[in-house]
Amino acid sequence: MENKRMGKRTIKLVNSPSIINTATIVGPKEGDGPLREYFDIILEDDLWEQESWEKCEKKMQEEAIRLVLTKANLTENEIDYLFSGDLLNQIISSAYAARQISIPFFGLYGACSTMSESLSLGAMLIDGGFANNIICSTSSHFSTAERQYRFPLEYGSQRPFSSQWTVTGCGASLLSSSGEGPYINYVTTGKVIDPGINDVNNMGAAMAPAAVDTIMQHFKDTGFNPDDYDMILTGDLGAVGKSVLLDIMDSQGYDLSKVYDDCGMKIFDNLRQDVHAGASGCGCSASVFNGYIYSELKSRNIDKLLLVSTGALHSSTSTLQGETIPGIAHAVSISNFKN
Amino acid sequence: MENKRMGKRTIKLVNSPSIINTATIVGPKEGDGPLREYFDIILEDDLWEQESWEKCEKKMQEEAIRLVLTKANLTENEIDYLFSGDLLNQIISSAYAARQISIPFFGLYGACSTMSESLSLGAMLIDGGFANNIICSTSSHFSTAERQYRFPLEYGSQRPFSSQWTVTGCGASLLSSSGEGPYINYVTTGKVIDPGINDVNNMGAAMAPAAVDTIMQHFKDTGFNPDDYDMILTGDLGAVGKSVLLDIMDSQGYDLSKVYDDCGMKIFDNLRQDVHAGASGCGCSASVFNGYIYSELKSRNIDKLLLVSTGALHSSTSTLQGETIPGIAHAVSISNFKN
Numbered sequence: 001m002e003n004k005r006m007g008k009r010t011i012k013l014v015n016s017p018s019i020i021n022t023a024t025i026v027g028p029k030e031g032d033g034p035l036r037e038y039f040d041i042i043l044e045d046d047l048w049e050q051e052s053w054e055k056c057e058k059k060m061q062e063e064a065i066r067l068v069l070t071k072a073n074l075t076e077n078e079i080d081y082l083f084s085g086d087l088l089n090q091i092i093s094s095a096y097a098a099r100q101i102s103i104p105f106f107g108l109y110g111a112c113s114t115m116s117e118s119l120s121l122g123a124m125l126i127d128g129g130f131a132n133n134i135i136c137s138t139s140s141h142f143s144t145a146e147r148q149y150r151f152p153l154e155y156g157s158q159r160p161f162s163s164q165w166t167v168t169g170c171g172a173s174l175l176s177s178s179g180e181g182p183y184i185n186y187v188t189t190g191k192v193i194d195p196g197i198n199d200v201n202n203m204g205a206a207m208a209p210a211a212v213d214t215i216m217q218h219f220k221d222t223g224f225n226p227d228d229y230d231m232i233l234t235g236d237l238g239a240v241g242k243s244v245l246l247d248i249m250d251s252q253g254y255d256l257s258k259v260y261d262d263c264g265m266k267i268f269d270n271l272r273q274d275v276h277a278g279a280s281g282c283g284c285s286a287s288v289f290n291g292y293i294y295s296e297l298k299s300r301n302i303d304k305l306l307l308v309s310t311g312a313l314h315s316s317t318s319t320l321q322g323e324t325i326p327g328i329a330h331a332v333s334i335s336n337f338k339n
Numbered sequence: 340m341e342n343k344r345m346g347k348r349t350i351k352l353v354n355s356p357s358i359i360n361t362a363t364i365v366g367p368k369e370g371d372g373p374l375r376e377y378f379d380i381i382l383e384d385d386l387w388e389q390e391s392w393e394k395c396e397k398k399m400q401e402e403a404i405r406l407v408l409t410k411a412n413l414t415e416n417e418i419d420y421l422f423s424g425d426l427l428n429q430i431i432s433s434a435y436a437a438r439q440i441s442i443p444f445f446g447l448y449g450a451c452s453t454m455s456e457s458l459s460l461g462a463m464l465i466d467g468g469f470a471n472n473i474i475c476s477t478s479s480h481f482s483t484a485e486r487q488y489r490f491p492l493e494y495g496s497q498r499p500f501s502s503q504w505t506v507t508g509c510g511a512s513l514l515s516s517s518g519e520g521p522y523i524n525y526v527t528t529g530k531v532i533d534p535g536i537n538d539v540n541n542m543g544a545a546m547a548p549a550a551v552d553t554i555m556q557h558f559k560d561t562g563f564n565p566d567d568y569d570m571i572l573t574g575d576l577g578a579v580g581k582s583v584l585l586d587i588m589d590s591q592g593y594d595l596s597k598v599y600d601d602c603g604m605k606i607f608d609n610l611r612q613d614v615h616a617g618a619s620g621c622g623c624s625a626s627v628f629n630g631y632i633y634s635e636l637k638s639r640n641i642d643k644l645l646l647v648s649t650g651a652l653h654s655s656t657s658t659l660q661g662e663t664i665p666g667i668a669h670a671v672s673i674s675n676f677k678n
Binding site: 004005009011051052054055080081085087088089090091092095096098099102103104105106107108109110111117120121124125127128129130131148189190191192193194313314315316317318321323326328 | 343344348350390391393394419420424426427428429430431434435437438441442443444445446447448449450456459460463464466467468469470487528529530531532533652653654655656657660662665667
C-alpha cells in the first residue's frame, strides 16, 4: 500500500476529499461584525425561541447540519458519518443535535481545535475509502460557555484586556469523495503543548505555542514555506496569541507576517464591539472558516489555505486544582487545486 | 478504489489492523473482583500518591499508555496517533495524560462508548494507510465521576438498585499495521438513540436501545448472525440494560442468550461487592476488554468477539434542563483470523 505519511506528523491525501458545501449560523453580536454578509443565518437573539442557551446552541448545530444538507441537495441517509464536538461538558450541544439527525456519530473533544480536528478525521476517512460523504460540525455560545467556564452572566464580572469573547456561532462542512473543491490536501495533527500559563483570561498565549509547533511541523514534513500559502489562519489566538505566534515563528526563521491571520481577530470589530483581545470558542474558526473563508476560496481570492484551529484543553476543575493550561492545534491544508 | 463499506453503517477492514498489546490499571475494588488476575496494575488506594482523584485518573491514563509501549517494546516516537477520552468535563484525564506523552492526539468524547469509538477510528486510520501504530485509551474513576455527575462522596447519597458503580480503571490498546492479531475486521458505527428515559440512576435502560440498534445493523450489514460470534459483549449495560437488550433482540428474532455478556456484569461480584446493577464508566469496557477479554482472545478461548461499548450522552446540565438521556454504541468485530 502507498505510504500516505510525510515526515513525522503529516498525511498527504491522494484522493482529494472535497468540501462541497458549508453552513453557518451566528448570534446577533457576530451578525453585527465585519463578516455579517458571509453567514447563512444571523439570530435575532441568543435564545432562538428555546428555553435555555444550551438548547439554543444545540438547535444551532442541528439547523446548521440540516442547512448544509439542503444546500448540497443531499439527505441525512446519504451521509456516512457526523464528526462534531463543542465546549460544553459532555459535548451536549453536539450529542443532542446528533440525536435529532439519523447519521452515525463520532463525538470529538478538542476544545476550540474541534473544527480542524473534525476536518482532519473526516478527510482521512474519505481519502481511505471508508466514506463518501461526511459532515463536520462544531459550535460555541457566549452565554453557555461563560456560565460554565467563568461566572454567572448576572454577576457582571469584569474582563481583563487579554480576555477573549466566546463566539455564538456554528459552522458545518460537508466533505465528499466527489466534488470540485476546495480540496483537503494535507493534514498535520497536533500534540498537546503546555507553556505553563495558568491565567484563564489569557488563553491566546496558552494556545500559541501549540499552533507554532503544528505549523512548523507542517513546513518540515511537507517542505512548504509560508510563501506557499495565500493564508495561514489560526482559530482563536486573539491579539495576544497572534503576537506571540508571530514572535516565536520569527525567532525560528519563519516570517509569517504577510500571510498570517487569526479567526479571532476577524469576526468582531474588537474596539467598537468591546471584545478586548478578540474572539474565541469552537464556533469562532467554525463560523469564520465555513462562512467568510469558504467564500474566499470559492471566489478564488484565496487559493491555498492552512487552517489551524487552536484549543485550550483545561477545565474549571483542572484550573481549581492548580493545573496550567495545555494547548493543541490541528492543521488542514485546503486548496482549489488537487494534490 | 475498493469500496470498503458494507450495507449502511459497516466498514470491512481489508488490511487487518492488529491489536498487538494492551495495558490495564484498576482501583482496589476492581482488583478485589473476579477478574483480578487479568489486570496489569491494581492500585492500593484511589489516589495513587496524587493530590486529587482527578490527578490519579490522569496518572492512570499516562501510565497505561507508557505500560503498553513498554510491553510492545515501542517508544512514543513510533506511535502515530493517540485516540483517547474519558468522562470528565473537557476530558481532562486524557488531555493532561497526552500532555505528558509526545504523540499526536485526537481527543474523543463518546462517554462510556469511547473504548470502541477509539478502536473504530484507530482501525480505520491504520487500514487506510494513514498510520502504522496507534494507541487507543480511555479511563474512568469512581470518585471523579461520582462528584461530577452526582453528589459529593461525603454526602453518602443512597443508591437505587438500578444504579451502577463507575469503574476506577483504565485500558489502553496498541493497534498496528503489522502483528499477528487479534485483528479488527469490521467496524459498525452507532447513531444517537434516545428511548426517553430521564432517570440518571437507570442508565443501562437508557443505553440498551442504542446497543440493540448497532448490533442489529451489524448483522444486517455483514450477514452475520449471533452464532457467528463466540461472544457479543456490551460495555456497561448492567443487570437492567442487559435484560432489556436480550428482550428487545429476542422480539426482533435474534436469540443472543448463548453468546451475550456485558462488561458491567463481569468486573465485580455484584452481590458481595454491593454494586447493585453492576459496573459502568469508560474504564469498564476498557479494563475488561484490554485485560480479561484480550487474554481470552490470545489464549484462543474466544476466537471471534463483537465488542460494543455503550455510552450515555447526557450531562448534569442537560438533566437539570429536563432532557432525557440519549445513548450510543459503537461495535468493533475482533477475531483471531484475518478478513
